[in-house]
Amino acid sequence: MSGSGAPRPFPGDVAPDAADAEFWAACRDGRYLVMRCGTCGHAVWPAGACPRHGAAPMAWTDASGRGALVTWTVVHQRYATSFAGAPPNVALVELDEGPLVHATVLGAERLEIGMRLEVAFEEIAPDVVLPVFRPARDRPRGSLSG
Numbered sequence: 001m002s003g004s005g006a007p008r009p010f011p012g013d014v015a016p017d018a019a020d021a022e023f024w025a026a027c028r029d030g031r032y033l034v035m036r037c038g039t040c041g042h043a044v045w046p047a048g049a050c051p052r053h054g055a056a057p058m059a060w061t062d063a064s065g066r067g068a069l070v071t072w073t074v075v076h077q078r079y080a081t082s083f084a085g086a087p088p089n090v091a092l093v094e095l096d097e098g099p100l101v102h103a104t105v106l107g108a109e110r111l112e113i114g115m116r117l118e119v120a121f122e123e124i125a126p127d128v129v130l131p132v133f134r135p136a137r138d139r140p141r142g143s144l145s146g
């Protein structure tokens with residue numbers, strides 16, 4: 001999926017490094033990963049150690065790419081001229097696997113706490129793909145969001 005035109009600046013805090021290079025490579029392939037403990041399977045984000053088993057081996061594994069909206073804010077201050085269009089939101093999403101992640105929710109007429117979301121991938125520059133979320137397609141119809 002591609003952005004709306006003008007290239008956006010690469011967010012400095014998501015620049016790939018050795019710890020999460022596999023995650024970003026998977027995003028380029030349209031796959032969403034979480035890091036899991038090799039001992040108990042607990043999922044963590046960002047890449048790190050298991051809170052229960054510390055130094056246990058950790059590995060990236062495919063995740064459902066689904067979760068629920070915990071909260072969000074709308075960023076009205078434009079920090080870069082290349083951000084065009086409606087003010088973006090920054091959402092906190094609780095993945096079905098457990099970790100909380102920050103992302104943008106696109107394609108929702110309105111956001112509601114607890115709404116079901118699914119991951120999508122937005123190419124913001126050549127070979128730079130960010131995971132974003134959108135309303136889950138199988139969510140119940142007839143809710144307050146119309």
Ligand SMILES: [Zn+2]
Binds near residue numbers: 039042051052
């Ligand atoms: Zn563990």
